[in-house]
Amino acid sequence: xxxxxxxxxxxxxxxxxxxxxxxxxxxxxxxxxxxxxxxxxxxxxxxxxxxxxxxxxxxxxxxxxxxxxxxxxxxxxxxxxxxxxxxxxxxxxxxxxxxxxxxxxxxxxxxxxxxxxxxxxxxxxxxxxxxxxxxxxxxxxxxxxxxxxxxxxxxxxxxxxxxxxxxxxxxxxxxxxxxxxxxxxxxxxxxxxxxxxxxxxxxxxxxxxxxxxxxxxxxxxxxxxxxxxxxxxxxxxxxxxxxxxxxxxxxxxxxxxxxxxxxxxxxxxxxxxxxxxxxxxxxxxxxxxxxxxxxx
Amino acid sequence: xxxxxxxxxxxxxxxxxxxxxxxxxxxxxxxxxxxxxxxxxxxxxxxxxxxxxxxxxxxxxxxxxxxxxxxxxxxxxxxxxxxxxxxxxxxxxxxxxxxxxxxxxxxxxxxxxxxxxxxxxxxxxxxxxxxxxxxxxxxxxxxxxxxxxxxxxxxxxxxxxxxxxxxxxxxxxxxxxxxxxxxxxxxxxxxxxxxxxxxxxxxxxxxxxxxxxxxxxxxxxxxxxxxxxxxxxxxxxxxxxxxxxxxxxxxxxxxxxxxxxxxxxxxxxxxxxxxxxxxxxxxxxxxxxxxxxxxxxxxxxxxxxxxxxxxxxxxxxxxxxxxxxxxxxxxxxxxxxxxxxxxxxxxxxxxxxxxxxxxxxxxxxxxxxxxxxxxxxxxxxxxxxxxxxxxxxxxxxxxxxxxxxxxxxxxxxxxxxxxxxxxxxxxxxxxxxxxxxxxxxxxxxxxxxxxxxxxxxxxxxxxxxxxxxxxxxxxxxxxxxxxxxxxxxxxxxxxxxxxxxxx
Numbered sequence: 072x073x074x075x076x077x078x079x080x081x082x083x084x085x086x087x088x089x090x091x092x093x094x095x096x097x098x099x100x101x102x103x104x105x106x107x108x109x110x111x112x113x114x115x116x117x118x119x120x121x122x123x124x125x126x127x128x129x130x131x132x133x134x135x136x137x138x139x140x141x142x143x144x145x146x147x148x149x150x151x152x153x154x155x156x157x158x159x160x161x162x163x164x165x166x167x168x169x170x171x172x173x174x175x176x177x178x179x180x181x182x183x184x185x186x187x188x189x190x191x192x193x194x195x196x197x198x199x200x201x202x203x204x205x206x207x208x209x210x211x212x213x214x215x216x217x218x219x220x221x222x223x224x225x226x227x228x229x230x231x232x233x234x235x236x237x238x239x240x241x242x243x244x245x246x247x248x249x250x251x252x253x254x255x256x257x258x259x260x261x262x263x264x265x266x267x268x269x270x271x272x273x274x275x276x277x278x279x280x281x282x283x284x285x286x287x288x289x290x291x292x293x294x295x296x297x298x299x300x301x302x303x304x305x306x307x308x309x310x311x312x313x314x315x316x317x318x319x320x321x322x323x324x325x326x327x328x329x330x331x332x333x334x335x336x337x338x339x340x341x342x343x344x345x346x347x348x349x350x351x352x353x354x355x356x357x358x359x360x361x362x363x364x365x366x367x
Numbered sequence: 368x369x370x371x372x373x374x375x376x377x378x379x380x381x382x383x384x385x386x387x388x389x390x391x392x393x394x395x396x397x398x399x400x401x402x403x404x405x406x407x408x409x410x411x412x413x414x415x416x417x418x419x420x421x422x423x424x425x426x427x428x429x430x431x432x433x434x435x436x437x438x439x440x441x442x443x444x445x446x447x448x449x450x451x452x453x454x455x456x457x458x459x460x461x462x463x464x465x466x467x468x469x470x471x472x473x474x475x476x477x478x479x480x481x482x483x484x485x486x487x488x489x490x491x492x493x494x495x496x497x498x499x500x501x502x503x504x505x506x507x508x509x510x511x512x513x514x515x516x517x518x519x520x521x522x523x524x525x526x527x528x529x530x531x532x533x534x535x536x537x538x539x540x541x542x543x544x545x546x547x548x549x550x551x552x553x554x555x556x557x558x559x560x561x562x563x564x565x566x567x568x569x570x571x572x573x574x575x576x577x578x579x580x581x582x583x584x585x586x587x588x589x590x591x592x593x594x595x596x597x598x599x600x601x602x603x604x605x606x607x608x609x610x611x612x613x614x615x616x617x618x619x620x621x622x623x624x625x626x627x628x629x630x631x632x633x634x635x636x637x638x639x640x641x642x643x644x645x646x647x648x649x650x651x652x653x654x655x656x657x658x659x660x661x662x663x664x665x666x667x668x669x670x671x672x673x674x675x676x677x678x679x680x681x682x683x684x685x686x687x688x689x690x691x692x693x694x695x696x697x698x699x700x701x702x703x704x705x706x707x708x709x710x711x712x713x714x715x716x717x718x719x720x721x722x723x724x725x726x727x728x729x730x731x732x733x734x735x736x737x738x739x740x741x742x743x744x745x746x747x748x749x750x751x752x753x754x755x756x757x758x759x760x761x762x763x764x765x766x767x768x769x770x771x772x773x774x775x776x777x778x779x780x781x782x783x784x785x786x787x788x789x790x791x792x793x794x795x796x797x798x799x800x801x802x803x804x805x806x807x808x809x810x811x812x813x814x815x816x817x818x819x820x821x822x823x824x825x826x827x828x829x830x831x832x833x834x835x836x837x838x839x840x841x842x843x844x845x846x847x848x849x850x851x852x853x854x855x856x857x858x859x860x861x862x863x864x865x866x867x868x869x870x
Contacts, residue, residue, distance in 0.1 A: 145742065155731075159732055177737060
């Protein structure tokens with residue numbers, strides 16, 4: 072039985088001859104906060120739009136709450152919220168009018184919660200939406216997406232335009248919403264420190280494919296940097312199988328590996344008569360290593 | 368620099384639909400009309416027989432009288448009927464192209480690259496000035512040469528039409544257009560034709576002054592473009608032609624423009640706020656007829672009733688002006704009424720698709736509200752149809768008022784029923800076409816197709832009705848055909864919208 076809140080099976084998406092997503096398999100279980108990482112143009116937004124039924128997959132399938140996303144029912148949509156990368160709304164309306172207008176679609180709209188969010192984020196309720204700054208508009212988009220306290224929240228770079236204070240406030244709100252509730256979040260961002268605060272799983276997208284999908288801690292356990300100091304000169308051909316990056320300078324080498332194993336370190340110590348220091352990486356460093364590793 | 372100028376020139380020809388429309392306009396409209404005006408002018412002018420020279424008391428010719436009299440006045444050879452033709456040749460292309468030129472210039476100059484790229488301003492202004500020279504000086508002179516008219520007067524007309532409309536589009540002010548339209552329509556009146564064309568030589572000084580004033584306004588516009596800074600209120604990109612889908616910075620400019628429209632004047636703000644104040648009265652809902660009612664607020668800052676009344680007033684004023692002041696002889700003033708009739712039928716249909724196309728970027732967000740895809744699209748169609756019906760009713764009430772009560776045109780009950788039947792069904796077909804073409808991302812292509820289809824349809828309809836009294840049966844058959852066409856287009860549009868990728 073399909074228990075995933077979101078499920079992408081062999082999903083492919085092409086625009087004319089350009090294939091953007093290739094054979095994506097991505098289940099998101101209830102209660103998961105999944106961070107979606109990927110370089111620019113890797114297909115994150117396309118993946119999110121396919122997962123929400125805004126784009127039609129070229130092949131494969133996408134379901135949300137067990138329903139085909141292209142024909143999602145009203146009941147299923149009432150359980151999801153979406154903050155797009157570029158918030159589009161009604162420029163001539165005042166902020167309070169946009170909120171009233173959006174609320175009219177939702178039978179379970181939480182107006183006191185929305186009022187609280189507007190107060191926290193100092194939203195100018197009497198200003199026209201079209202005249203707001205990009206960051207303020209993004210905040211309006213977040214408020215509108217959270218107003219019905221959705222079970223599934225899809226965030227496509229929601230904090231890219233926010234100032235540090237608003238970003239912190241947003242993460243606080245998100246953590247509050249997650250606390251004690253089984254909500255599912257799909258969170259795409261380039262700010263990896265935010266993901267480390269809220270995400271328990273991570274998916275890394277590269278060249279239209281999922282390069283890694285799993286627990287954040289598992290990723291950190293797998294990707295390590297090894298600093299090798301040998302007692303003799305290392306050859307120019309020095310290489311470690313499965314490494315993401317390998318830099319050699321005389322008797323020293325720095326190697327990033329995607330599938331770290333203690334046996335690998337022991338093997339290196341023995342083979343090269345070297346000291347091997349194992350360094351943990353944070354998510355940003357892991358992302359850079361994986362991205363640069365593929366680029367090289 | 369030559370390479371830069373070449374690159375700037377390329378930016379004008381990359382709008383392929385506009386380029387195609389310009390070429391089509393030149394081939395189908397300008398060239399035939401130029402040939403027509405040159406033929407209209409007799410190659411060997413038939414001047415009235417010369418008056419016998421005044422004689423003195425002794426019966427001898429008076430020398431002083433014959434000395435100052437010019438042998439021929441070129442402008443006197445022009446038939447007054449040629450004036451509207453010249454007006455169409457100059458006015459229509461200018462009104463069409465001014466909008467595009469301003470929009471294009473603003474995308475170039477209302478942008479940070481205009482300040483930061485070396486030699487940007489010189490290359491872009493040089494190309495724009497050259498295009499304006501060709502359009503406002505060389506082109507009217509070509510027409511003057513073909514029509515044997517006074518070239519100064521035609522240059523003056525061109526500048527009198529173009530300069531205010533360029534500033535009107537630049538600043539987003541409708542009032543400037545009235546000056547342009549006034550100059551444009553003046554040539555349809557006898558007094559205007561005399562002033563601009565027939566007595567051009569007598570009014571030469573005034574024409575020069577008008578031309579200089581127009582040139583100063585154009586130069587001021589070019590200067591304004593060079594000085595555009597972000598803090599200025601006209602530092603906004605007009606995307607009314609929307610030759611490409613706005614994205615990023617253009618989208619931000621577009622929403623600022625729309626916000627400014629809603630707060631332009633206290634009256635507009637008051638109307639908009641009062642209309643939107645009715646929102647809380649709409650109960651939370653996602654089904655039934657409440658949904659189209661709710662979706663209406665997402666179309667525009669004010670109700671359709673207001674837009675339709677404004678349009679009916681404008682068309683009524685234009686019709687009355689044309690009927691009372693234009694060349695038409697009493698009893699033959701059918702052109703202005705036909706024009707009103709055309710707009711009263713086409714505009715309500717057109718508005719349906721236009722409102723959906725303008726809403727399209729927002730429909731992606733609306734699609735994720737608790738509504739099925741079918742519910743949303745059907746409700747949007749219903750809301751757009753409601754707006755079109757309101758528009759049709761108000762426009763046709765205005766038409767009836769002008770035709771019947773002001774112009775005292777005799778309307779029988781039979782004619783009225785036939786008109787209502789044909790107009791309503793034609794509006795339905797036009798509505799179907801506009802919502803079907805609204806899925807296309809290029810607004811210009813949509814406008815082009817609609818204009819071609821409407822032009823051809825009305826040409827056929829006018830020809831058919833002009834043949835004589837159309838029988839009730841034939842009207843009924845035509846109405847049924849229009850309903851069938853409309854229904855097929857609406858069904859096709861619904862399918863296209865339901866399958867449209869909105870992301």
